Amino acid sequence: MQYYNSNTIIYLNGAFVKATEAKTDLYGQSLHYGLAAFEGIRAYKTHNATRIFKIKEHFERLKKSCELVGIPYPWDNKDLIKKTYRLLEKNNLKDAYIRPIVYSEPQMTLVAPEKVNIMICAWEWGAYLGDKQLKVCISPFQRPNPKSTFVEAKISGHYVNSILATTDAKKRGFDEALLLDMNENVAEGSGANIFIEKGGKLYTPSLGNILAGITRATVIELCKMLDVEVIEKQINVEELKNADSAFFCGTAAEVIGIHTIDDTVYRQRWSDSIGYVIQRAYKNLVLEKVNYEVII
Incomplete structure (x- = not known):
């Protein structure tokens, strides 16, 4: 590059x-x-x-x-x-x-x-994680304890953690890493926030142990417009793997679907997921095509 x-x-x-x-x-x-x-x-x-x-x-x-x-x-x-x-x-x-x-x-x-x-x-830079659903692994590296730094600050040194996690994931044949927090709950990707879908609702880790992503906030805004319920809570690994679907979001990644977490395959078709609707709504938003209802 x-x-x-x-x-x-x-x-x-x-x-x-x-x-x-x-x-x-x-x-x-x-x-x-x-x-x-x-x-x-x-x-x-x-x-x-x-x-x-x-x-x-x-x-x-x-x-x-x-x-x-x-x-x-x-x-x-x-x-x-x-x-x-x-x-x-x-x-x-x-x-x-x-x-x-x-x-x-x-x-x-x-x-x-x-x-x-x-x-x-x-x-010029395309979507950071590409445009295909991702194979994701749970990383052996955790997000830093919020008592050790300001996790809400976007500081260069924090990204050593991300480099370690992504490099490990690539070496093991995955597209991206998902990091847990110090309590073994889901935190975020190496450079993106995560949402999971279950029973027609979206869930995302609550703030405190993650970066407060601007794209994350945008996804929540879009969900309000589209009448999709979003619940911010602690998410454990079992809930993650029992979800119907999942996606990452971030400025570099935009909105990108997740196909697998470790050996768990999300069986819901991406085109049938809420994440797919959000992906299209997000693209319409950044391109200033404001009629969201037409994509549902």
């Missing part, structure tokens, strides 16, 4: 510069200790124009992540939103994945930095 070339422009500390000419420091906490905050955002080519989906919510979460771990955030989000749209224009991108990241100035102690940088880049 090539993320940039000699013509690619990024936004760095108030200026648009070529990616090949941009520089960073090798003595910062972000590189050495993983203390950086980031977001994953998608832009879609709609019939109206190129739209960045829920960009305000993403930058608000970026600011909140920084505040939680003591990273300064001196920027105005309205300005960053304008700069992000300008970045897409400069790179002639219509459908794109956007990555803003806040990272430290040179600072090698274990105290939060006083000065920081911001970089925003973008590239």
Whole structure:
């Protein structure tokens, strides 16, 4: 995957510069200790124009992540939103994945930095997990205990956990990993939240041990529009494997169905599931096709 070339422009500390000419420091906490905050955002080519989906919510979460771990955030989000749209224009991108990241100035102690940088880049990227139902395994790695960190913050260092889980899953022949929490209840995928369907209702792990996904919140909003009941609760492995169907959701993954969990096959056809309805409704939403009722 090539993320940039000699013509690619990024936004760095108030200026648009070529990616090949941009520089960073090798003595910062972000590189050495993983203390950086980031977001994953998608832009879609709609019939109206190129739209960045829920960009305000993403930058608000970026600011909140920084505040939680003591990273300064001196920027105005309205300005960053304008700069992000300008970045897409400069790179002639219509459908794109956007990555803003806040990272430290040179600072090698274990105290939060006083000065920081911001970089925003973008590239063309398809659905992160593809468009076919997934073979998923329950990972031997757990999500971090919420008493050990701020699980609601999207912090770079947290994703070592995700890399370990995904790498293990791929080595064992699966498409993706599903992680449990410290109490052996279902948490989330390595980079996506999970919903399961049972008896015409959707269930998803309650907040507390998972990232509060913006796509997760969007799915819940869609369910209200479509009169689908969503229950947020602790879900154990037995409930997971006895479900009728399941799906992951996230900005990178969008909405993608799960075919198997370990050796358990979800026998409900994906096309008959609530997840399939949500998948289509979500696509209509991001493309600004607002007549949800037509897809039911």
